[in-house]
Amino acid sequence: MSALRLATLEQRHFQLHSTALEQLTEHLNGLDALCRTLGVTPLSRFVDPTALEFAEASRLLPAEERGPLIPDGETGLAWGIEDMAWFPASTGMTTLEALSAYLQRNRPRELTGARHPQLLADLAFCESCLGPLEAEGGQFHLAAGH
Structure with missing residues (x-):
């Protein structure tokens, strides 16, 4: 899977952040196990597969049936805001x-092989983007397939 990227939504303002969350993507299963231990929602629950689904559907269509790609006016993508899964920034x-x-205090066995500083940087990047949205009722997802 290509690296996950953070997508945010406040009101109707959509942003797909360019930062690739490589360590978060590579160690998603270990992070999910850690989330269960900590009693919080696993990160994989926040993944939106819309781009992957669109790419797969496009591959299934015969070339002669594929029309020109018309980007959505709000997202700039081939799909709109309503086509994606969204989750509260607070969650x-x-x-x-x-x-x-x-x-910051531990190096759990679930994340053996992780580049710890980069993993913390991925998490900090997401926090810095979601923090301002939390009070505003903003939403987000981790976009797969971009």
Whole structure:
């Protein structure tokens, strides 16, 4: 899977952040196990597969049936805001803060082989983007397939 990227939504303002969350992607299963131990929502629950589904559907269509790609006016993508799964920024912040706090003090066996500083940087990046959205009722997801 290509690296996950953070997508945010406040009101109708959509942003797909360019930062690739490589360590978060590579160690998603270990992070999910850690989330369960910490009693927070697993990160994989926040993954939106819309781009992967669109790419697969496009491959299934015969070339002569594929029309020109017309980007959505709000997202700039081939799909719109309503086509994607969204989650409250507050729920994501709970998970991110729990993981960050734990990983600043520990090196769990679930994450053997992780580049610890980069993993913490991925989590901090997500927190910095979601923090301002939390009070505003913003939403987010981890976009797969971009």
